[in-house]
Amino acid sequence: MIHPQPTRQQPLVATAAEGLEIAHVSAHYGGFEAIRDVSLTIAPRTITALIGGSGCGKSTLLRTINRMHETCDQASVTGSIRLDGTDLYGPDIDPVAVRRVIGMVFQRANPFPTMSVRDNVLVGLRLRNRRLSRDHAQDVVEMSLRAANLWDDVKDRLNRPGASLSGGQQQRLCIARVIAVEPKVILMDEPCSALDPISTAAIEDLMINLRRDYTVVIVTHNMQQAARVADKTAFLSVSSPGGPGTVVEYADTDTIFHHPTQSATADYVGGRFG
Amino acid sequence: MNPTYTLSAGRRRANRLATVAVTGAVFLALIPLVWLLVTVVSRGFARLDAQFFTWSMRGVVGEGGGAIHAIVGTVLITAATTAICVPIGVGTAIYLVEYGRGWLPRVIRFVVVVLTGLPSIVAGLFVYAVIMAICGPGTRSGLAGAAALSLLMIPVVITSSEEILALVPNRLREAAIGLGATKHRIITTVIWPHALSGIVAAVMLGVCRIIGETAPLLLVAGFADSMNTDLTSGRMSTLPVYIYSQWQNKGANLAAYDNRAWTAALVLIGLVLIFAVASRLIVRLTSSRPQR
Ligand SMILES: Nc1ncnc2c1ncn2[C@@H]1O[C@H](COP(=O)(O)OP(=O)(O)O)[C@@H](O)[C@H]1O
Numbered sequence A: 001m002i003h004p005q006p007t008r009q010q011p012l013v014a015t016a017a018e019g020l021e022i023a024h025v026s027a028h029y030g031g032f033e034a035i036r037d038v039s040l041t042i043a044p045r046t047i048t049a050l051i052g053g054s055g056c057g058k059s060t061l062l063r064t065i066n067r068m069h070e071t072c073d074q075a076s077v078t079g080s081i082r083l084d085g086t087d088l089y090g091p092d093i094d095p096v097a098v099r100r101v102i103g104m105v106f107q108r109a110n111p112f113p114t115m116s117v118r119d120n121v122l123v124g125l126r127l128r129n130r131r132l133s134r135d136h137a138q139d140v141v142e143m144s145l146r147a148a149n150l151w152d153d154v155k156d157r158l159n160r161p162g163a164s165l166s167g168g169q170q171q172r173l174c175i176a177r178v179i180a181v182e183p184k185v186i187l188m189d190e191p192c193s194a195l196d197p198i199s200t201a202a203i204e205d206l207m208i209n210l211r212r213d214y215t216v217v218i219v220t221h222n223m224q225q226a227a228r229v230a231d232k233t234a235f236l237s238v239s240s241p242g243g244p245g246t247v248v249e250y251a252d253t254d255t256i257f258h259h260p261t262q263s264a265t266a267d268y269v270g271g272r273f274g
Numbered sequence B: 001m002n003p004t005y006t007l008s009a010g011r012r013r014a015n016r017l018a019t020v021a022v023t024g025a026v027f028l029a030l031i032p033l034v035w036l037l038v039t040v041v042s043r044g045f046a047r048l049d050a051q052f053f054t055w056s057m058r059g060v061v062g063e064g065g066g067a068i069h070a071i072v073g074t075v076l077i078t079a080a081t082t083a084i085c086v087p088i089g090v091g092t093a094i095y096l097v098e099y100g101r102g103w104l105p106r107v108i109r110f111v112v113v114v115l116t117g118l119p120s121i122v123a124g125l126f127v128y129a130v131i132m133a134i135c136g137p138g139t140r141s142g143l144a145g146a147a148a149l150s151l152l153m154i155p156v157v158i159t160s161s162e163e164i165l166a167l168v169p170n171r172l173r174e175a176a177i178g179l180g181a182t183k184h185r186i187i188t189t190v191i192w193p194h195a196l197s198g199i200v201a202a203v204m205l206g207v208c209r210i211i212g213e214t215a216p217l218l219l220v221a222g223f224a225d226s227m228n229t230d231l232t233s234g235r236m237s238t239l240p241v242y243i244y245s246q247w248q249n250k251g252a253n254l255a256a257y258d259n260r261a262w263t264a265a266l267v268l269i270g271l272v273l274i275f276a277v278a279s280r281l282i283v284r285l286t287s288s289r290p291q292r
């Protein structure tokens, strides 16, 4: 494994409890409140699944964690999110530095089409103005692709365009791209929703591997997926149509799926709505 | 009734009619274009000789002479105009697409639309007035010509570069933001390579807009019979102005002046072609796209 190098921006030093601590987070798009008063404590090196119907704010919540939410026009966040004790929304914190520690994988695989497979893996480092020696670059590429279970598929075509891979391989390439920058947390927003079952299984295996080194938060519409990979699961829902999403229940995955305490949770995981 | 899978006669007829109409439109559009090219080539051929590319019109009356001074003038003024317009035009487009928020981008877009419709003679008059105020009456220079042409080219470059930049998919920007890239690194590493070939095409469009301009150059760059390679002072001819002057000030030997005008037109078209091909080649050679 490559040792993390200190980021040029203020390092996010650990001062208190490890892990992610989301406390009373609300997020707005202009005047529209998308999530309200969300609190979740996420232990390091676990997988947490966010489930819930469309539009209940799962993506919004995920994007508040790496401070991507505020890149939308007129978007705002209140509350606090601590990573290993540091408030990510603190006054001295550079959002760019936060995103260097909390990587994100998107719903649609988005490798850079002008770059080769190799450059797609290295792009995170290049985007940070890092100069890499040839050998080091090769190590990073191999290590990241191996960690993303993609090395054997692409080792003979590292110079081909990233977009020439299959959908599942592209998504794993995007995961490799995140791994290459050695984040602490990896966020995944419905990473398998555009993939076939075999690619989905490959990514689920990968998530379970990632859990050894990273804290993983996934959004998924696929409840079997949450049940298969997640240690803990949060069920989000809107209290009224057009209203903000809130966390209805957050517990061990097993509890959410087999012994939910809220009837709304039971209805959702049991496939009954309304 | 069983469903039938055959094309009905009515649909077949409509389909044929539409095909004929669309193909006809293509031919109608091509007729004047081909006609024009044939005319320019056939008439311009007479003086497409070595002398045309080595002589200026200095001291030439009647036959002979050439247009090297106008070819050089066209290249210099076009290059100067492009050098002014690319940073301003592309920079503005990047601002509009990647940074612009609130009222400023709206104002800029409005001004650009107005500038797009600016008659070229007005651009020439404006620069003429400014130069006269600064340098005194009668001042002419290639650079003043480039300034007037820039007024015409900048809006073209802004509008078309903006379209190109807006075509860069948002999910690529998101990917880069998510990787912890600063704005300017996103632009240089992700947006720029993706948009480069389109931006070059946008600049080419701007060059085509101005390379044939005559009126503003007559006002501010003037007309010259002899070579001038100094953009900063003195009159400088370009090919369109050359064509105009050959046409306008015919001497006794009418054919000699006519032929020179047509050959200059042919050379101008050739220059545009060379620029277009060269810019494509440059993009192909410099872009770092991985091989397919
Ligand atoms: N960029 C945006 N601007 C305005 N409203 C948005 C934006 N993105 C999402 N929303 C709204 O926020 C709510 C939550 O959206 P989202 O977080 O995408 O839900 P989910 O991922 O659970 O389907 C929805 O009502 C959606 O319409």
Ligand SMILES: [Mg+2]
Pocket (backbone or CB within 6 Å): A058, A059, A060, A189
């Ligand atoms: Mg979503």
